[in-house]
Structure formats: C-alpha cells, structure tokens
Amino acid sequence: MLSNLDMVGRLLAAALLGSVIGFERERLVWAAGMRTHMLVCVGSCLLMIVSAFGFSDILGRPNVTLDPSRVAAQVVSGIGFLGAGTILLRGEVVKGLTTAASLWAVAAIGLAAGGGLYVPAIATTVIVLAILAGMKPIEERYRARRQRHDLRVVARHGLLTTERLRILAGPCAGKLRQIVIRQGTSDDRDEITLCLVHVDRGALDALTERLRRHEGVESVEAIERTSIGRDAGGE
Structure with missing residues (x-):
C-alpha cells in the first residue's frame, strides 16, 4: 500500500505533466486548455491509484481477486466523450482533432503517473509536447505548399x-x-x-x-x- 505522501506526489506529478501539455493548447486559445488537461491527467491518476491500491483491505479474502487494469481500460475508452466535445464542424472543415488526441494522451499520462511509472509519463509528456509545438510549423509549411x-x-x-x-x-x-x-x-x-x-x-x-x-x-x-x-x- 502506498503512503499518503506517495499518493499526493503522484497526483502532483500528473497535474504538472498535464499542465505542460495544456499550456500549449491554452497558448492557441483552444477550449480544452490548461485546466482541462490538468483535470483529465489528475483524474486519470487518481483512478489508477484507486484501481491499484484502493481495494487492498479486501485482498487475501477467499475468492477475491484484483485486476488493476480494468479501471485503466475504462478510462481509455471513457475519455472519448470529452474528446468529442472538443471537435467542431466549421463549415466543411473539422476542427479540434489534435486537441481531442492530446486529451486522450494526457489521460494515458495520468494513468502512468498513477501507476508510479514516472519515466514513461515524463517521456510521453516531452514527446507529446514536441509533437504539438514542434511539428506544427513543419505541418503548416507542408500545407501551405x-x-x-x-x-x-x-x-x-x-x-x-x-x-x-x-x-x-x-x-x-x-x-x-x-x-x-x-x-x-x-x-x-x-x-x-x-x-x-x-x-x-x-x-x-x-x-x-x-x-x-x-x-x-x-x-x-x-x-x-x-x-x-x-x-x-x-x-
């Protein structure tokens, strides 16, 4: 069982990593900005902590088994409703797909932080940020051509x-x-x-x-x- 300090540390790590990606979306004035990404990341982190450690008091009892991956799987599929809310149809052009994808990635980062996988969570944050901020100029130049x-x-x-x-x-x-x-x-x-x-x-x-x-x-x-x-x- 994790200590309370460890749990708080994981939640704070998730909030920080989510804010880094959310800031990039906030900079472009998208509806799903810093607060939304932080909430998704922290919420996913808490769900993972609950899934992995919230039922420790009943472990060891007869006929009781625990599968921490079940809650994580529900988060991955359930985050779709929030992503759908960021997708808009403006005329003939669909907008918001990248922000929806970033929310889905942030949920995965939160799950990783909740599971104590700090290195993959941080590495994914860096990669996602590089994709959102670093690839945009390249994509815009390609589209302009x-x-x-x-x-x-x-x-x-x-x-x-x-x-x-x-x-x-x-x-x-x-x-x-x-x-x-x-x-x-x-x-x-x-x-x-x-x-x-x-x-x-x-x-x-x-x-x-x-x-x-x-x-x-x-x-x-x-x-x-x-x-x-x-x-x-x-x-």
Whole structure:
C-alpha cells in the first residue's frame, strides 16, 4: 500500500505533466486548455491509484481477486466523450482533432503517473509536447505548399477566354490547375472558376486585383481551400 505522501506526489506529478501539455493548447486559445488537461491527467491518476491500491483491505479474502487494469481500460475508452466535445464542424472543415488526441494522451499520462511509472509519463509528456509545438510549423509549411485557392469571376459573356485568362494570370499561369467557364443565369455573363495551387498570398492578391480591373469583369471572389483532395483536421 502506498503512503499518503506517495499518493499526493503522484497526483502532483500528473497535474504538472498535464499542465505542460495544456499550456500549449491554452497558448492557441483552444477550449480544452490548461485546466482541462490538468483535470483529465489528475483524474486519470487518481483512478489508477484507486484501481491499484484502493481495494487492498479486501485482498487475501477467499475468492477475491484484483485486476488493476480494468479501471485503466475504462478510462481509455471513457475519455472519448470529452474528446468529442472538443471537435467542431466549421463549415466543411473539422476542427479540434489534435486537441481531442492530446486529451486522450494526457489521460494515458495520468494513468502512468498513477501507476508510479514516472519515466514513461515524463517521456510521453516531452514527446507529446514536441509533437504539438514542434511539428506544427513543419505541418503548416507542408500545407501551405499544397494549398488550393479558387477564384470565382463573373464577367461579360465571351470576354475572358482560356487563353486570355492564362495571359492575365502572368506569373501564376503555371499554378493554374483548372479553368472552368460556364454561362451564367443571364445570357450576357459568364461564371468562371480558376483553380490555383502552390501559389503564395502576394501573387494571388495581385492576380485578383488584375482581374478586378479588367474591363467587363463584374466581380472576383477568392475562396481558399484547405488541402488538395481533402479537408484537413484542424487543431
């Protein structure tokens, strides 16, 4: 049986490790921030302590066995409800997957701390923090290179042909993946969609401005897509 001091030490260790990961989420102003991660980690730690040491008074009695892994298994599956609460659907993009995953990882860290596995708990905290903070710039650079932008143009019918649009695109001509020209609801207007990939914001803004200034163009709307061929799971 653990001493009270040992139990408190494990709970404090869980709170500290959970706060380290929670701080990274708090920095990005996500709903599940420092307090949520600390609570999950401390709660998981306490459940593990109860599971492993809370029934010591009945051990040794006839026909009584103890399986500490049962509570841990329930924590792993039960944390899903809290993770689901952090996942939001904003338009066509799912947000909160990373935060939900961090809560699930923090629950495991709490279980490890509750079981006295300090080295794995600390190592996992460092690894999770490195994934959340260190991998984000790499991920953003990768997504930026695969970013897709659509320009929706309404212009006088027959004014902007495919060849004319490529000339207007200028430096962005090589970034044009698709050009779709449809006759609008009115016979004297065309609705044009330009799909561009691997284009930086400055070049896109310049192209948008050139199109808007072109004679016969009524409107230009820029629509930013997430990644080519898929929607991205946000933080």
